[in-house]
Amino acid sequence: MEDPKKTALFYAHQKYGGKIVDYSGWALPVQFEGITAEHEAVRTAAGLFDVSHMGEIEVKGAQAEDYIQNLITNDVSNLKNDQVIYTFMCYPHGGIVDDLLVYKFTANHFFLVINAGNIAKDYEWMKDNIGTYDVEVKNVSEEISELALQGPKSEEILQKLTETDLSEIGFFYNKRNVRIAGVDCLVSRTGYTGEDGFEIYLDHENAEMVWDQLMEAGKEEGIKPIGLGARDTLRFEASLPLYGNEISQEITPLEAGLGFFVKLDKPDFIGKEALVRQKQEGLKRKIVGFEMEENGIPRSGYEVMSGDKVIGFVTTGYYSPTLMKNIGLAMVDIEYTDLDTPIQIKIRKRILKAKVVTKKFYKKNYKK
CATH class of the missing domain: 3.30.70.1400 (Aminomethyltransferase beta-barrel domains)
Structure with missing residues (x-):
């Protein structure tokens, strides 16, 4: 087994107390202070992520x-x-x-x-x-490092390090040649947390310096370094999919409930014929949100039941720090996808009650 690759921020993560794990062949921090504290920092102030592995x-x-x-x-x-x-x-x-x-x-x-x-x-x-x-x-x-600054105070913090008016970068737009702490960067405003925020692409050489400058600039606002754990709970609350969980080679965008991003009226694209056919024939299964009604935390891969029948599987499940509930996303047979449908989740040897709820667990706070 090869040693995991290190990003240009590996030593910064160690310096800030990151607990390093192997993620997709990369040595990355799963957490710093703790998942819940980091999650709340992004929801209320700002968090800084190393996403250079992308x-x-x-x-x-x-x-x-x-x-x-x-x-x-x-x-x-x-x-x-x-x-x-x-x-x-x-x-x-x-x-x-x-x-x-x-x-x-x-x-x-x-x-x-x-x-x-x-x-x-x-x-x-x-x-x-x-x-x-x-x-x-x-x-x-291999040539690019990427930082993500996410949370309601992101713009305020990043603005301290650049003369570019960040308010002019709209949601799902980018700006090239932005000087941040004197470094030439590509900056975009997309996000994977449900909050406003920025992605900063730059060369490896300056990544750690810009990370440190951002941490310093955001001190008063309550910025925290964020690990993979909170990245997952944040994206999950905002119902944003993760490859290998809600979407995969075996799952189509329509089954994932992401048909908005599939333009079947385009002249052609790879997979169009199959997706048109699937839409015409009707879905046989679909991703739904669910909420536990008995005490247990659902995890990816757990079976979803209706009585004695297996009707699907959990794609992601967590205790939600924002909602303070055990919730999840699951792929289930189409006849069980209506809101408030009672289902059960098999958690180890226990079968626990749950119900289908909207996937919109958290109202996104993007810049309009």
Whole structure:
């Protein structure tokens, strides 16, 4: 087994007391002070994440837009320069290669942000589907560090380190060549927590210095370093999917309840035929939210029951620090997906009562 790769912030994590684990082949902090304290910091003030393990692919060329249109389920044709969209790449059968962000710099230049565990697979998929398109596809993941500053006080903190007016960066837009603490960065405003916030892409050499400057700038506002544990509870409360849980090669975007990001009226894209057919025939299963009615914490992979019948499986489950309840997301057979449907979760040897609730556990607080 190879040693996990280290990001440029590995020693910063040690300095701030991070508990390091192996995540998708990367040595990353699962927590610093503790998951609940970190979760609450992001909901009420600000948190700083190292997301340098994420992958980045650059697409350039005369047919870059046409190539990406064919590759993804969403529609880039109406994007303005420096706008960002969330989307999927699908296999011909409709299952998901990955979920990703597409940054449009210009019609001939795009920047794609993909999941850490899928970098090699995604890059091969993208190269295999170049066909006759006049494009250059380059994996630049090894060259880039990425920090995420999330929470209601993010803009206030980051503004201290730059002369760029951050209020001009809209939700799901990016700005290039932003100087942060004197370092040239790409800054976007998307987020994976349900809160306002920024992503900062920069070179490895300056990553630790910018991290330290942000921690110093946010002292009065209550900034905390955030690990993978709180990253997962935050995204889950905001009902944001995680690859390998709510979405995968075996799960389509429609089954995941993410059809909004699938534009079936586009002329064509890989997987369109299968997704059109699935929509016409009707879903046989779907991701739902649920709430425990008896005391137990649901975990990924646990069986969902209706009486003696297995009707699905938990994709993510936690004690929610914000709602102070045990809640989860689960893939269940379609006849059990109506709100308030009684279900049971098999937690070890116990069968505990739960009910189907809305997936919107937490009202998102993005900048409009």
